[in-house]
Amino acid sequence: MLLDVGNIVRIRLLSLFGTLSVVFTGAAMVVSSPAPSQTQQPAPGTPPPANPPAASPQGGMAGSAASPFSGQPQQGGLNIVVLDPAHGGTDPGARGTGGIRESDIVLDFAMQVRRALELQGFQVVQTRQGNEDPSFDDRSATANAQRGAVFITLHVSSTGLPGTVRVYVNSDLPPVTNANGLIPWDRAQAPFLGLSRKFGDLVQGLLAQRFKGSPDTSQTASVRQLRTTAAPAIAVEISSVTVDDRAQLDRMAPGVADAIARGTAAFKPTYIVPNVPGGLP
Amino acid sequence: MTPRWKVFVIAGLAMAVLAAAIYFPILRRRVRRAARLQQQSEVQARRELIQPVAVNPADPRVKTSLFWASDAGDSTLAPVTVELPLSRDPVPRSKQVLNTLLAGPVDAELRTLPPDAVLLGFYLLPDGTAIADFSEALATSIPSGIVSEQLAVDSITRTLEANVPQVQRLKILIHGQEAETLAGHLDLTGAFAVRSRQAQLPASQPLTAPSSEKPAVPTSDKPPASATGKLTPDKGPGKLSQPERKS
Numbered sequence: 406m407l408l409d410v411g412n413i414v415r416i417r418l419l420s421l422f423g424t425l426s427v428v429f430t431g432a433a434m435v436v437s438s439p440a441p442s443q444t445q446q447p448a449p450g451t452p453p454p455a456n457p458p459a460a461s462p463q464g465g466m467a468g469s470a471a472s473p474f475s476g477q478p479q480q481g482g483l484n485i486v487v488l489d490p491a492h493g494g495t496d497p498g499a500r501g502t503g504g505i506r507e508s509d510i511v512l513d514f515a516m517q518v519r520r521a522l523e524l525q526g527f528q529v530v531q532t533r534q535g536n537e538d539p540s541f542d543d544r545s546a547t548a549n550a551q552r553g554a555v556f557i558t559l560h561v562s563s564t565g566l567p568g569t570v571r572v573y574v575n576s577d578l579p580p581v582t583n584a585n586g587l588i589p590w591d592r593a594q595a596p597f598l599g600l601s602r603k604f605g606d607l608v609q610g611l612l613a614q615r616f617k618g619s620p621d622t623s624q625t626a627s628v629r630q631l632r633t634t635a636a637p638a639i640a641v642e643i644s645s646v647t648v649d650d651r652a653q654l655d656r657m658a659p660g661v662a663d664a665i666a667r668g669t670a671a672f673k674p675t676y677i678v679p680n681v682p683g684g685l686p
Numbered sequence: 687m688t689p690r691w692k693v694f695v696i697a698g699l700a701m702a703v704l705a706a707a708i709y710f711p712i713l714r715r716r717v718r719r720a721a722r723l724q725q726q727s728e729v730q731a732r733r734e735l736i737q738p739v740a741v742n743p744a745d746p747r748v749k750t751s752l753f754w755a756s757d758a759g760d761s762t763l764a765p766v767t768v769e770l771p772l773s774r775d776p777v778p779r780s781k782q783v784l785n786t787l788l789a790g791p792v793d794a795e796l797r798t799l800p801p802d803a804v805l806l807g808f809y810l811l812p813d814g815t816a817i818a819d820f821s822e823a824l825a826t827s828i829p830s831g832i833v834s835e836q837l838a839v840d841s842i843t844r845t846l847e848a849n850v851p852q853v854q855r856l857k858i859l860i861h862g863q864e865a866e867t868l869a870g871h872l873d874l875t876g877a878f879a880v881r882s883r884q885a886q887l888p889a890s891q892p893l894t895a896p897s898s899e900k901p902a903v904p905t906s907d908k909p910p911a912s913a914t915g916k917l918t919p920d921k922g923p924g925k926l927s928q929p930e931r932k933s
Contacts, residue, residue, distance in 0.1 A: 491870075492870065496870065498830055498870060499829065499830040499831050500830075507830070507831075541866070560831065560832060560871070561831075562829075562831035562832065562833045562834065563829035563830050563831045563834055564761065564829050564831060564833055564834040564837075565761050565831075565833050565834075566759065566760070566761075571832070571833060573832055626832050626836045626871075626872065627836075627839075627872055627873040627876070627878070628832055628871060628872065628873065629866060629867045629871065629872065629873040629875070630871075632873055640832060642831065642832045642833060644833070645831070
């Protein structure tokens with residue numbers, strides 16, 4: 406009698422079993438899908454940032470005097486460098502066989518580049534400080550909200566001769582023909598291409614002196630990140646994640662940082678800063 | 687005193703929950719595997735549907751330039767000339783040329799595109815804008831990075847430029863969808879300029895010619911927008927010109 410009841414219950418439960426599992430699976434999927442975006446949202450109770458473009462830089466400027474909104478009088482000319490360690494969060498970027506992740510390397514490089522730039526007297530804003538993954542537009546917004554900024558996005562490639570560095574400038578974009586003087590977001594880089602090329606060539610020239618096998622002048626490529634950036638903007642790509650030992654890449658960091666800092670300092674006099682943030686040069 | 691059957695029900699339920707907790711990861715793995723198998727078979731079916739490139743024996747055998755990576759290892763492209771029977775009609779001709787490019791060179795090291803990528807469709811609009819639809823493998827299997835992604839797109843556009851004169855611009859879709867980037871770097875929201883003077887330059891000229899050399903190249907009959915011979919996101923007319931933006 407006892408056994409019978411137990412068996413019946415067990416049989417019923419076993420038939421329920423499939424249904425339950427499906428429900429669990431469904432619930433797990435529902436829970437897992439919105440999880441990454443939740444990290445982007447402000448915690449409940451925190452007042453939303455008043456100025457959306459300023460939302461991203463807030464993290465990057467913590468603990469530094471880099472904020473253009475801090476009320477300090479701004480001197481004319483190039484003051485701010487927006488550093489963009491590419492990828493992050495769920496996007497590791499290029500991955501090497503030895504477990505090297507582009508998103509980690511670029512963050513370490515950014516720290517060194519930041520220090521070198523600050524020694525040259527620049528204020529540095531980072532698009533991410535830790536392992537977050539802002540969208541392309543969020544990263545561009547960080548730069549577009551600044552006045553007198555240049556933008557540098559840092560990458561590590563999966564191919565190419567290890568130990569070389571390439572600087573990229575966005576390919577030609579259709580010219581901006583808006584009569585009202587506003588730059589369309591889609592091709593915010595268009596009016597800055599000439600300046601970007603000058604900036605890129607300066608940095609590439611210094612990198613070529615240190616890293617043999619690197620090109621002498623900057624290259625052009627349709628880099629998504631650069632297209633929506635309304636500032637002189639370059640991408641710096643280090644080769645590559647295929648090295649056996651991470652130390653090989655780490656050894657390149659001081660040279661890369663120094664070249665970028667000195668290139669930016671050399672570019673400073675040629676950049677006449679527009680009057681409005683994100684304005685035409 | 688609670689009736690005996692209640693104790694059994696509760697015990698049974700507890701067991702079921704425990705069993706479900708143990709069984710859940712197995713089930714999830716199975717569901718994933720099934721999904722992957724289905725995806726693979728879809729791609730396989732499409733590959734079977736598309737792959738037989740209509741080789742018409744009546745097509746004239748012509749010298750075809752295919753741009754794969756140069757063996758100098760400097761991330762540039764070098765043309766390889768092969769004789770292929772090519773259709774005179776631009777759409778089948780483009781498919782034949784791109785499938786040969788995807789098949790890859792003899793030396794697999796010089797591939798520019800992942801071996802598992804498939805051309806799913808190719809269309810040519812009256813204004814010379816071509817639309818090439820590749821399988822997801824093009825985006826997922828390609829080594830991530832500006833240099834590798836640029837090389838892949840360059841090899842496609844320059845091969846089309848050398849062999850299909852009707853193609854002016856190229857829009858790349860991934861599995862029928864507009865993609866923001868190829869593998870995290872290269873912009874796919876616009877269309878790439880295909881016709882440029884690059885083809886008339888000597889083959890030894892590296893594709894990634896330094897920007898400072900550009901003015902030295904004579905500007906002849908080409909519009910200035912594509913004058914650099916680079917991959918210009920040329921926003922042509924039509925809705926394709928409107929890049930998707932994240933909101």
